[in-house]
Each structure stands twice: as C-alpha cells, then as structure tokens.
Amino acid sequence: MRVAKDLVAASATPMVLGILADGESYGYAILRRINELSGGELDWTEGLLYPLLHRLERLGYVESSWRSVTGERRRKYYRITGTGLTELAEQRRQWDTVVDALKEIWRDRRPLTAVPLGCRA
Amino acid sequence: MTAEYAADDAAQDIDAAERTGPPDELAAQFAQWREYVRSRRELQPADVDELEDHLRGSVDELVAVGLTADEAFLVAVKRMGSLDELSREFAREHSERLWKQLVLAGGAGDPVADAGPRRDLWVMVGCAAGAAVSVKVPALFGLTFDDDAEFYGRNLALFALPWLAGFLGWRRGLRRPLIAVIVALFALGAVGANIYPLDEESQSIVVSSLHLPIALWLVVGLAYVADEWRSSRRRMDFIRFTGEWFVYYVLIALGGGVLTAFTAGTFNAIGNDPEDFITQWLLPCGASATVVVAGWLVEVKQGVVENIAPVLTRLFTPLFTAVLLAFLLATGRAGGGINVEREALILFDLLLVVVLGLLLYSLSARDPLAPPGLFDKLQLALVLSALAIDVLVLLEITGRITEFGTTPNKAAALGENVILLANLAWSAWLLVRFLRRQSPFAALERWQTAYLPVYAAWAWIVVFVFPPLFNFD
Numbered sequence: 001m002r003v004a005k006d007l008v009a010a011s012a013t014p015m016v017l018g019i020l021a022d023g024e025s026y027g028y029a030i031l032r033r034i035n036e037l038s039g040g041e042l043d044w045t046e047g048l049l050y051p052l053l054h055r056l057e058r059l060g061y062v063e064s065s066w067r068s069v070t071g072e073r074r075r076k077y078y079r080i081t082g083t084g085l086t087e088l089a090e091q092r093r094q095w096d097t098v099v100d101a102l103k104e105i106w107r108d109r110r111p112l113t114a115v116p117l118g119c120r121a
Numbered sequence: 122m123t124a125e126y127a128a129d130d131a132a133q134d135i136d137a138a139e140r141t142g143p144p145d146e147l148a149a150q151f152a153q154w155r156e157y158v159r160s161r162r163e164l165q166p167a168d169v170d171e172l173e174d175h176l177r178g179s180v181d182e183l184v185a186v187g188l189t190a191d192e193a194f195l196v197a198v199k200r201m202g203s204l205d206e207l208s209r210e211f212a213r214e215h216s217e218r219l220w221k222q223l224v225l226a227g228g229a230g231d232p233v234a235d236a237g238p239r240r241d242l243w244v245m246v247g248c249a250a251g252a253a254v255s256v257k258v259p260a261l262f263g264l265t266f267d268d269d270a271e272f273y274g275r276n277l278a279l280f281a282l283p284w285l286a287g288f289l290g291w292r293r294g295l296r297r298p299l300i301a302v303i304v305a306l307f308a309l310g311a312v313g314a315n316i317y318p319l320d321e322e323s324q325s326i327v328v329s330s331l332h333l334p335i336a337l338w339l340v341v342g343l344a345y346v347a348d349e350w351r352s353s354r355r356r357m358d359f360i361r362f363t364g365e366w367f368v369y370y371v372l373i374a375l376g377g378g379v380l381t382a383f384t385a386g387t388f389n390a391i392g393n394d395p396e397d398f399i400t401q402w403l404l405p406c407g408a409s410a411t412v413v414v415a416g417w418l419v420e421v422k423q424g425v426v427e428n429i430a431p432v433l434t435r436l437f438t439p440l441f442t443a444v445l446l447a448f449l450l451a452t453g454r455a456g457g458g459i460n461v462e463r464e465a466l467i468l469f470d471l472l473l474v475v476v477l478g479l480l481l482y483s484l485s486a487r488d489p490l491a492p493p494g495l496f497d498k499l500q501l502a503l504v505l506s507a508l509a510i511d512v513l514v515l516l517e518i519t520g521r522i523t524e525f526g527t528t529p530n531k532a533a534a535l536g537e538n539v540i541l542l543a544n545l546a547w548s549a550w551l552l553v554r555f556l557r558r559q560s561p562f563a564a565l566e567r568w569q570t571a572y573l574p575v576y577a578a579w580a581w582i583v584v585f586v587f588p589p590l591f592n593f594d
Contacts, residue, residue, distance in 0.1 A: 027171060028178035046175060047210030050168065053213050066170075076171045110417050 003042060012044070012052055012097060015021040017080060019060060024079040027053065054077055061087050147190045149175070154198065163208040163215065176201065198395035238421070244291055245417040252284040252413050253406035266401065271326060275314040278334035281412035286344040288413055292420060293347040306340045313584040317593055324529040325588040332533070338363070339573065342475035353563075359483045362419055363389055364430030364478075368417035377407050379556050433484030438479050438496070445476075446508035452513065466534045469514045473541040475508040480548060481569060489563050493556045501552045506547050511542050529591045533583055540579055544572050 019025060019033050031049055034042050056062045061084035069075050080088070151173060158169050176197050183193035202208065264272055286303055295303070314333055319326040342359045349355040381399055388395040485502060518535055527535075551568055554560040 002192075026174070028175045031175075045206075046172065047207045050171060050175075051214035054211075060149075069174075073174060073177065074170055075174045076167075086256045 008042065008044070008048070011095075012048065013056065014091040016049075016052060016056065016089060017061060017084055017091070019081040020078055021085065021088055024077050026077050028077050030078075056084070059087075060084070145179070147194060150191075150194050153399065157225070158204065161204065161208045161211075163212040165215075168211065172201070172207075186550075205284065225272055241292065241417070241421070245288055245413060248284040248288040249410040249417075250412040251287075252281040253410040254408045255280040255284070256405045257402075266405065274330045275319075275326060275333070277330065278337045279307070279311055279314065281409040282334070282337045282341055285413050285416045287343045288416060289341065289344040289420070293344070295344065295347055299343070299347065303340055303344055305345070307337065310337050310340070310425055310584075313581075317588040319588060319593050323593060325591055325593055328529045328533045328587060329584050332580040332583040336577055336584060339577040339580070342573070353567050353570040356573055357485055357566060360429070360481055360570070360573075362416075364482050364485070365419040366415050368429050368433075369418045370411060373415060374408075377404075377411070395517045412537065430482045434479050434482040434486070435496075438483060438499055441479060442499060442503040442506065444501065445472075445510060449506055449509055452510075466514070466518060466531070466538075470537050470541070473507060473511060473538065476503060477541060477544065480504060480545075484569060487562065489561070489566065491562075493558065493562075497552065497556055501549060501556065504549045504552065508542065508545055508549060511538065512546075514538070515542065529587050532591075533587065536579060536583070540575060544575075546570075 015034060016030060019030055025033070027046075027049055030053075031044055031046075034044055053062065053064075057064055057078070060081060062078045062080055064076050064078050066074050066076055154176070155169055157171060158164055158172065159166065164172070179197035180190070180193040183196055184190060186195065227576060259269075259272065259276075286307070290300060290303065310333055313336075314329070317325070317329075319329070336498075342356075342363075343350060345359045345362055346352065346355040372432060381403060384395055384399060384403065480500060480503075483496070515535075515538060518531065518538070522531055522535065547568060548565060551560060551565045555562055555565060
C-alpha cells in the first residue's frame with residue numbers, strides 16, 4: 001500500500017515532533033523509527049525528512065546540536081523545544097478531530113468490497 | 122545520477138569482499154561522494170555532513186545484515202535517490218541559498234575550504250588599496266588634479282589596471298616569463314603616455330589618453346587568460362569578464378554616487394564643507410579601487426548567478442535593430458547624406474562599438490551547438506543595418522578628409538571605423554553562413570576572439586605613432 005503524497009506531507013510534522021517528544025534523535029534514527037511504526041508502509045525519503053527538520057528548526061519547534069560519534073564522524077541531533085511541544089499539542093488536537101470524524105463516518109459500515117485494482121488494502 | 126556514479130565506483134573494487142569494519146575503499150568512496158554532493162549549491166557543508174551520517178547509518182545497517190561494504194554503499198546511495206530530487210527538496214526549504222551566493226569569505230563552513238576565498242579577499246583588498254594609493258602618489262610630487270589634469274588624463278589607466286592585472290595574475294599563478302611580459306607592457310604604456318611633449322590643448326593627447334586604456338585593458342586580458350592566451354575559449358572568457366566587470370563597475374559607481382551625495386549632504390548640514398575631501402580623495406581613490414573590486418567580484422561570483430551582460434544583450438538587440446532600421450529609412454527618405462561633424466563621427470564609432478558589444482555578448486552566452494534561431498536572424502539584421510549606416514558615414518568622412526586634410530581625431534576615428542567595419546562585415550558573412558548551416562557557430566566565436574589582438578595593435582599604434590605622425594598636434 002502506498003500512502004498518498006499529500007497525506008504523507010500533512011502527517012510528517014506531527015510524526016517528527018511526536019518522535020522527538022519521546023527524546024532527542026537524529027535523522028537516520030527518525031527515519032528508521034517511522035519505518036518501524038508504520039510496519040514499513042511509510043517510506044520517507046531523505047529529501048522529505050531533512051528539509052522538514054530544517055524547517056522545524058527555523059520555526060523554532062526543534063533545536064539541533066552537532067555531536068561527534070565514533071571517530072571523526074559528526075552527527076546532528078534534534079531536540080524538541082517548548083514551542084514545539086505546544087505545536088505538537090495543537091496538531092494532535094486537529095488530527096484527533098479529523099480521525100474521530102472519519103471513525104464516526106466509517107463506524108458500522110462494512111469495509112468496502114470494491115477494491116481498486118493494484119491496491120491490496 | 123548518484124546511483125550511476127556509485128555503480129562506476131563500485132565496479133572498480135569488486136574484490137573488496139571484507140565484511141566487517143570500514144575498509145579504506147569505503148572511506149575513499151565516501152570522500153568521492155562528498156565531493157560530488159558538495160557541487161550542489163543547495164546543499165551546504167553542514168547538510169552534506171548530515172547526509173553523510175545518514176548514509177553511513179544506512180551502510181552500517183546493511184553491513185550488519187550481511188552485505189559487503191561495497192554492496193552496502195551502493196544500496197545506501199541508491200536508496201537516497203537522485204541527487205537532483207534531493208537538491209530540489211532542499212532548495213524548497215532553503216530558497217535563499219540560490220540567491221545569497223556571494224558570501225564574503227565564508228562563514229560557518231569548515232576552515233580548510235574557506236582559506237582560498239579568504240586569501241583572495243585579502244589579496245584583493247591589498248590590490249584595491251594599492252590602486253587607491255597609486256592615484257595619490259603623484260600628489261607627493263606636487264601634481265594636483267586641478268592644475269595637472271592632463272597628466273592624470275594621460276596616465277589614467279596606469280593607476281588601477283596594473284593592480285587588477287596583478288590580482289588576476291596572482292589568482293592564476295602566472296609564470297615568470299608572462300609576468301615579465303605584462304610588466305614590460307605596462308612600462309611601455311607608461312612610456313607611451315609620458316614620452317611625447319604634447320600640448321595640453323592638442324588633439325593627440327586626447328586621442329592617446331583614450332587609446333591607452335584600451336591597450337592596457339588587453340594587457341589585463343593577458344593576465345586573465347594567462348598561459349592559455351592562444352585558446353579561443355579563454356579569450357571568450359575574458360570578453361565575458363569584461364562585460365561583467367563593466368556592469369559591476371557601473372553598479373558600484375552608482376552606490377558610490379549615493380555615498381558621495383550623503384557625505385556632501387550630511388557634512389554640509391553641520392557647516393563642514395567636504396568638497397575637497399570628495400574631489401581629492403573619495404572620488405579618485407574610490408574610482409581606482411573599484412577597478413580591482415569589480416574584477417574580484419566577477420572572479421568570485423563567476424558561474425554563480427546568470428551573467429547580466431548577455432541578459433542586457435537579449436533585451437537591447439531588438440530595440441537597437443529597430444532604431445537602426447528606422448534611421449536607415451529616415452536617411453533614405455531625406456535623400457541627403459549624413460552631416461559628419463566631429464562629434465557625429467565619434468557617435469557613429471560608438472554605435473559600432475555598441476553593435477559589436479551586442480554581438481559579442483550574445484555570442485558569449487550562446488550554446489555553440491544550438492541550431493540557428495530567430496534571435497540569430499535578428500542579430501544579422503542588426504549587424505547589416507549597422508554596416509549600411511557605417512558605409513554611409515565612411516563615404517562622408519573620406520570625402521571630408523580628402524577635402525580638408527586630416528587631424529589626429531579624424532584619423533583615429535577613421536581607423537577605428539575601418540577596424541570595426543572589417544570585423545562586422547566578416548561577422549555578418551559568418552552569420553549568414555551559420556544561418557544557412559554552412560559553417561558552425563564556433564567559427565563566429567573564433568573570429569571574434571582572433572580579432573582581439575587587432576584592437577590591441579591599433580591602440581598601441583595610436584599611442585605611439587600618432588603623436589609624431591601629426592607633429593604633436
């Protein structure tokens with residue numbers, strides 16, 4: 001199953017903020033975590049993740065610091081800020097609204113039987 | 122693109138079958154990858170570091186599940202996707218990076234990569250200061266701008282251009298023989314400017330002061346092209362440099378004008394007359410230093426932003442063509458010849474220079490392999506109409522010279538006219554051949570670059586031969 005691009009883009013910010021709310025992390029680990037959480041269904045590209053992290057940093061939702069790991073390798077860690085937590089709460093409220101509404105609509109209905117071709121949902 | 126690059130690289134080291142630890146080849150691959158990625162201006166060194174860490178994370182994980190280092194690298198790079206796409210995504214978040222290219226001597230980047238530009242900056246500052254000081258050196262010997270204007274006029278090009286040549290020469294790492302040639306030519310220029318007992322009022326002095334800068338600018342060109350002075354491509358680069366330099370000079374001069382206006386205004390407001398400072402120091406030193414600064418700017422930003430001279434060319438070629446054609450029509454209808462006064466002659470010379478400039482700067486920006494198009498036809502129309510006008514002017518002026526005899530002014534103007542006419546006539550011919558697909562576009566470019574020494578030769582002749590020829594009149 002492929003998640004539509006718009007949906008991925010819309011959900012990217014709360015996902016990243018949510019993961020960082022559990023503790024600081026870095027790009028590759030965030031990507032792995034998302035992959036894990038979605039059971040491999042959400043396959044983000046680097047082109048999505050890093051510019052997003054930079055934008056969140058510019059907006060003040062996260063802050064970053066370079067730290068050296070093994071040898072000469074440096075890694076950029078991201079940490080959520082107070083503003084970031086507020087933003088996450090707000091986004092969560094909005095998502096809850098959307099999800100609740102969808103659940104309400106889909107409640108008591110049998111799953112759609114007409115499955116489009118090429119989609120194994 | 123990235124994947125292709127990695128595939129090439131991996132093919133070289135098939136036998137790297139070590140399964141654990143980062144082997145040397147892997148380090149080399151990462152180094153190569155870094156270099157490749159850093160060529161993207163959307164990606165700054167910090168981003169490359171971050172992406173490299175990501176790539177390494179990916180490689181480590183793949184190695185852990187049993188791939189060889191080479192395979193892991195290949196897969197990891199492939200997963201990252203095309204560099205074009207990646208840069209595009211970065212550019213969307215960091216669109217300012219496509220604009221703010223001209224960072225003065227780096228900032229947050231690593232010190233090793235920034236050492237070059239920073240040293241350049243210091244050398245440029247030194248050369249600009251040298252140019253500024255040079256203007257004031259004659260003052261030590263009692264020569265003032267007001268009383269010895271003709272001295273400064275004659276030597277104008279000698280104050281700043283050697284410093285610009287020095288800066289370019291330093292950047293190119295010129296070899297000694299070439300340095301000697303350039304120094305000798307500047308010395309020759311100094312001799313030419315000052316050897317003849319020319320009267321302040323004489324025409325020769327004006328003509329010579331106008332031509333020496335041209336001759337010396339081409340010496341700067343020699344410093345620019347350095348060892349590759351035979352190469353047509355490098356000469357074309359110098360033509361590009363000239364156009365951009367001119368644009369920058371004008372822009373900086375405009376800024377300087379604002380600065381001057383504020384200096385004058387604010388100091389006048391507190392009853393302090395800064396006129397002396399402005400005319401004796403700010404303007405001459407600023408103008409001189411700007412020669413070097415503009416040259417440095419072109420060097421630094423080369424290839425970073427689209428060059429502006431070709432853009433102006435595109436804009437003005439149709440407009441000039443329209444004006445020239447209208448002029449031809451009007452002359453035809455009026456029936457009479459062109460009244461060639463001295464000013465008019467210079468005006469028509471300048472017109473040819475402008476047309477040549479339009480031609481040159483559209484050449485410089487054109488893809489040599491592109492097929493002939495509408496713009497090339499437009500260009501031909503421009504050149505042909507300029508030629509037609511010029512023939513009319515030439516007929517007029519030769520008539521006048523045979524009637525009244527010649528002066529340095531007329532002779533110089535006539536000479537220039539003939540040189541430009543020859544250039545444009547042959548260019549027109551090459552353009553026609555190109556439009557008919559009989560000769561490649563490169564022929565036109567080669568013709569223009571091969572012609573550069575002709576300008577130099579003529580300028581030197583005017584400086585050295587004209588004064589005695591016309592009895593220092």
